[in-house]
Each structure stands twice: as structure tokens, then as C-alpha cells.
Amino acid sequence: MSRSSARHGGLHLGLVPQLAAARNGGTPITLDHEMDLFPGSGRQSTVAELADRVDDVAARLWAGGVRPSEHVVIHKTSNFDIYVLATATARIGAVPVMLSPALDGDSVITLIERLERPHLVTDAAKLTGPLSAARPGDLTDRLFVTAGDLPGAASLAELAGSPRRRPVLMHPDHPALMTHTSGTTGLPKLVVHSARTLHGRYRPQQRLAALVRGPETVALHVSFVHSRMYLALAVLLPRAMPLVVMDESGPEAVAELFAATRPGFVETHPNSFMEWEPLADDPRRPFSSVRYFSSTFDAIHPGTMDRLLRASERRSPVFFQIYGQSECGPLVGRGYTRKGAHKADGRCLGFAMPGMTRFRLVPRDGARPSRETPGYIEVSTPGRALTYFGERARFEQQVHGKWWRGGDVGYRTKWGCLHLLDREVDVITGIRSTLAVEDVVLGRLAELAELVLVSGPRQEPVPVVCTRDDRPLDTARWHEAVADLEPMADPVQLTSAELPRTATMKIRRIELAQRLRERLERAS
Structure with a gap:
């Protein structure tokens, strides 16, 4: 993959499955779910089958009217077919714009508006759920659904069998992929990657992979919309290591x-x-x-x-x-x-x-x-x-x-x-490092599943804790564990499900702090 990347001036995501299949097409891929876009395909496949599916979907998108340099927003229920859709989009020279399935509908619509009438690939769950009030069809050029038949949308299932096309390689400095920031500080920003910058990320990850001695089965649980997924597979697919891809x-x-x-x-x-x-x-x-x-x-x-x-x-x-x-x-x-x-x-x-x-x-x-x-x-x-x-x-x-x-x-x-x-x-006044405090306390209290230190209504440090199996916190053990640390307010216990998270499972600290302030103000 590195020789091919250098020859083309960067890492072209639309070529990754095809080139990997030419080297190690029989390498197995195991999913812990079935792909929505390929009903009945099961959970077992090979790198060669993955490459064929990417080529197939690229042909469907082209037949549906997608052309080079155009933006294609991919926002659907979490599934490995997101990877297939993104690389298929890149294969015909269009720009995949990856929006997390976890993003709220308002954020998705705001980002779609920013893109000024992109194409949108989604599914019925999104259109009838978080996006239902916004009429996304009015904000997009072409609207595609991965399965079924919805008014105003083209069905990718009905486009199956479209004529295959040769890949389109854009200039290595042309936008090649858009992902978004974690959104821990508000509305996510759309990060623009090119084939050249993607290759810059590829090199250190290739070096890490070179440290792996011998063939190993690789289990990967990473957000399907994160750039890490695309770089990880660019490194792993050509290396003939069996893959287990998890949702x-x-x-x-x-x-x-x-x-x-x-x-x-x-x-x-x-x-x-x-x-x-x-x-x-x-x-x-x-x-x-x-x-x-x-x-x-x-x-x-x-x-x-x-x-x-x-x-x-x-x-x-x-x-x-x-x-x-x-x-x-x-x-x-x-x-x-x-x-x-x-x-x-x-x-x-x-x-x-x-x-x-x-x-x-x-x-x-x-x-x-x-x-x-x-x-x-x-x-x-x-x-x-x-x-x-x-x-x-x-x-x-x-x-x-x-x-x-x-x-x-x-x-x-x-x-x-x-x-x-x-x-x-x-940063919280009086605390040298919130992350260091969290490390220390988590190391002392094995019953904690999560600890997040945020700023309270009076800018005081407030620890938010989650326990394993949501058992009640032992406050005596807590106070003993934090006795030698910087002064903090009494802990607030939440369930793990109540913590706002990003697509990569980070805690949205600013949002959590705001929720906590509102909760404490109501209680006072």
C-alpha cells in the first residue's frame, strides 16, 4: 500500500480495498453484525468480497448521479456498511463527509446546511427519527437510502447491478475525506483531509503495525465515521491479518x-x-x-x-x-x-x-x-x-x-x-490537573467505572462518578480515597447511560458540567 500511495501522491481511500484484495484477497473478515446495505450477506466475508462491494456501491452512487468533487454526507445507523459507503464515494472521486450516528438531528442539519446542498446517504431510522422535522430532502441535492423505498429518496438497493466504473483519482491535495471533531466543546467542526495528509497519518500507523510479530487476528472497535477507521484498514487490509470488526x-x-x-x-x-x-x-x-x-x-x-x-x-x-x-x-x-x-x-x-x-x-x-x-x-x-x-x-x-x-x-x-x-x-482553578485526579481516584477505587471532574455552579470542582453495575457509592471509601487530594465538592453519582458521549466515547465535559449546574440549581 505504501508504494501505491507514493505513486499516486497520497493515500487514496477508494483504492485501498482493491489493492489489498490483489495482494491478500482471501483474508477473512468477521463482523459482529450484518450490513444493512447487503441484507443476507452474513457476518463472514473476505477482503476480496469487501473490494467487490465497494466497487458495486461506487457504481450505484455514480448511476444515482454522484460525480467527482461533490460532497456526499453519510449519516446512518452504526454499521460497517458506513466504511463501504465512504470508500465507494471516494472511489468515484467524490468527497465522503462522515457524520456520526450519535449526532443529534439539529447538529446534523446545521452541518448539512454548511455544506450547501450535498448529497445525503442515510436510512429510514434517521429520516423518520432525528431528521424527521427538518425535511433533509430540501437541503440536499440527491437523497439516498440504504434500504427500502421512501418518498423523495433514491434506493441504493434498486441501483444494484449498475455498470462498474474505473476509479477516479483526484489531485492529492484535493479534499478526499471529511470527518468531524468530537464535539466536546459544542457543534463539531468539519475537518477536511486530503490524500496527501491521509498519507501523512498512514506512515506512523504503518510503523506501529510493523512492530506486530507474525500474523495476528485483529479486533477493531472504532467509530465507523472516525478517520482512525480508514487509516487502520489502510494499514491492516494488505497485511493478511484476519479482521474482526465490531459495532x-x-x-x-x-x-x-x-x-x-x-x-x-x-x-x-x-x-x-x-x-x-x-x-x-x-x-x-x-x-x-x-x-x-x-x-x-x-x-x-x-x-x-x-x-x-x-x-x-x-x-x-x-x-x-x-x-x-x-x-x-x-x-x-x-x-x-x-x-x-x-x-x-x-x-x-x-x-x-x-x-x-x-x-x-x-x-x-x-x-x-x-x-x-x-x-x-x-x-x-x-x-x-x-x-x-x-x-x-x-x-x-x-x-x-x-x-x-x-x-x-x-x-x-x-x-x-x-x-x-x-x-x-x-482547566479548573485549584486543580493542577483534572485528568491526574481522575487517574489517582480510579486507581484507588476499583468500584468506579468512570470519574469526571467538572466545574460546578460556583466554579468549584465537582466529581461526577459512575460505579460498576450502578451500585450505590460508598461515601466513606470515597472520602478516604480523596483525603490527600485537592479540595473538591461531594461527588454526584450518575449512571453510565446518563453521561453525554461523543462518537469515540469521550465524555462531553462542557455539556455534562452544564447539566450538572442545572441539576444542582434546581435542587438548591
Whole structure:
């Protein structure tokens, strides 16, 4: 894939399945669900079948009137056919715009309006649910549904059998994919990637894959609309490693799937790994075969890494922690083993990737960045996106020459390791690092499934906690665990389902803080 990418000036997503099939077409792909777009296709397929389906759907979209450089919004129920739709769109030179199934209807409509009459691929569940009041057909050029027949929409099912077409390769600096930011600070921004910037993200991920010794079954639970999904498959599909692609994250389903497929490499979001922690003691031993764990979105709690590593029965398992952003891809990282995970500093994200990424710390208040006076984290990488669609000025505010300021604050240790303390917008007066406090308390109280420290109605630090199985919090144990930490308000207990989350399972901290303030004000 790397030779092909270089020859074409970038990573062209529409070619990925075809080129992988030419090398390893028989490699198996297992899904934990059936694809809506291909009813009756089952859960087992091969890389060659995936490539054929992408070619098929590309032909259907072309027959439906989609043309090169046009925007195609893909917003439907979570399913692996989202990947097929996106790569099929890219195969005919159009620009897939990925909107999470978890986005609320108002946000989806606002982003569609920003795109000025794009095409929209969706399904009946969205059109009759979150989008029903907005008449999305009035805001789009062509409206496609993945199944069934709805008034005003073209059915992709009825376009099956359309003549196949040769792929269309756009200029490597032309927009090639749009994904959105997590939306933790409000309406998500549309991040514009090109084939060239995607290749800049591909290189460090290819290097990580090269560390995997021998063929391993890879289990992947990543949002189907996130750029990480497309880069992960660009790396994995040509490598003849059997794939297990997951939509379901519930621990019981995960235990059954892993017991059946025995993956050697597992990648998912940090919060999903936290949700799966109790499976370390499951008699089905779902993690016994795992040699490599990978978390590529945010820092992960050391206790989570330690517990999962000890659940593996492989020799010398490794937990890769990679820090990245939607705008830049992977930036820094490091690996942990059983010997060091339990005593790791959860704020340590790792080191820059030699020859590919760099970072620097910029003073926030005139003081030299340090643990006590953290600075802005700025990064330099060939994987940086082109812009925010429709918000260029907002994007340029974060650009400082070749450096990108992503909104996180931290410091560099004398060993060159990057430590992240907080998002700038999440800093709370009197707390050195909300994330560090969360790491410490989660390490002391195994009964906690989640802890989020947010600002209360009087700007006081308020811990929001979720317990495993939603059992009542033992307040005596809580106060003992936090006695030596910075002063905080009494904890507020919620169920895990009450936490607002992004597509990658991050907590929407600003939204949670607002809900909490409203709740506390009503109670006072």
C-alpha cells in the first residue's frame, strides 16, 4: 500500500480495498453484525468480497448521479456498511463527509446546511427519527437510502447491478475525506483531509503495525465515521491479518466474540477498554490470546492497562498508547508492559515519532512550561488537515507557522516525554490537573467505572462518578480515597447511560458540567 500511495501522491481511500484484495484477497473478515446495505450477506466475508462491494456501491452512487468533487454526507445507523459507503464515494472521486450516528438531528442539519446542498446517504431510522422535522430532502441535492423505498429518496438497493466504473483519482491535495471533531466543546467542526495528509497519518500507523510479530487476528472497535477507521484498514487490509470488526461494545457481547475469535491485537477507545475491565476476571478468558492492546485517541488510565495486560496469557504483551487529534492524526506514543503499567504516570502520553511528528510547549502566562505552569501543546506533522470546512478563519487561529495548537495543555519531562494535564477549556482553578485526579481516584477505587471532574455552579470542582453495575457509592471509601487530594465538592453519582458521549466515547465535559449546574440549581 505504501508504494501505491507514493505513486499516486497520497493515500487514496477508494483504492485501498482493491489493492489489498490483489495482494491478500482471501483474508477473512468477521463482523459482529450484518450490513444493512447487503441484507443476507452474513457476518463472514473476505477482503476480496469487501473490494467487490465497494466497487458495486461506487457504481450505484455514480448511476444515482454522484460525480467527482461533490460532497456526499453519510449519516446512518452504526454499521460497517458506513466504511463501504465512504470508500465507494471516494472511489468515484467524490468527497465522503462522515457524520456520526450519535449526532443529534439539529447538529446534523446545521452541518448539512454548511455544506450547501450535498448529497445525503442515510436510512429510514434517521429520516423518520432525528431528521424527521427538518425535511433533509430540501437541503440536499440527491437523497439516498440504504434500504427500502421512501418518498423523495433514491434506493441504493434498486441501483444494484449498475455498470462498474474505473476509479477516479483526484489531485492529492484535493479534499478526499471529511470527518468531524468530537464535539466536546459544542457543534463539531468539519475537518477536511486530503490524500496527501491521509498519507501523512498512514506512515506512523504503518510503523506501529510493523512492530506486530507474525500474523495476528485483529479486533477493531472504532467509530465507523472516525478517520482512525480508514487509516487502520489502510494499514491492516494488505497485511493478511484476519479482521474482526465490531459495532457492539457491551461487555457480554465482547466476551462471547473474543472467546470465539481469539484476537491477538485489540484496538478501541480508552473508555471502551475501561468498560471491558471486568472481563479480565471472566471465566471465558476473552483477553487470554491478546498480545497487543492499542488505544489511539486519548490517554488511558494506568489501572486499566495493568488489568488488561495481566488478563493476557501471551508472553510479554504490550499496551500501545497513542495520542492524536482529529486534525492531525497520531502524534506521540509509547508502549507499556506488565512490569511498568501499574506504576505508570497516566499523564504521560509518550514520545514524538522520529522523522514524522514533533511537539513543543508554548508558555500560557509568560512562565516556562513545567508541571506547575503547563504550556500550550503544539505539534508539527505532515498529517495535519487542510482546514475546517466553512470555518477557515477558525482553523487558522490554531496555526502558528508549521505548528498546530490543539487546545491541550501540558509539559515535557527531562526525558522528552509529553505529559498532558488538561484540555484548556477544562482547566479548573485549584486543580493542577483534572485528568491526574481522575487517574489517582480510579486507581484507588476499583468500584468506579468512570470519574469526571467538572466545574460546578460556583466554579468549584465537582466529581461526577459512575460505579460498576450502578451500585450505590460508598461515601466513606470515597472520602478516604480523596483525603490527600485537592479540595473538591461531594461527588454526584450518575449512571453510565446518563453521561453525554461523543462518537469515540469521550465524555462531553462542557455539556455534562452544564447539566450538572442545572441539576444542582434546581435542587438548591
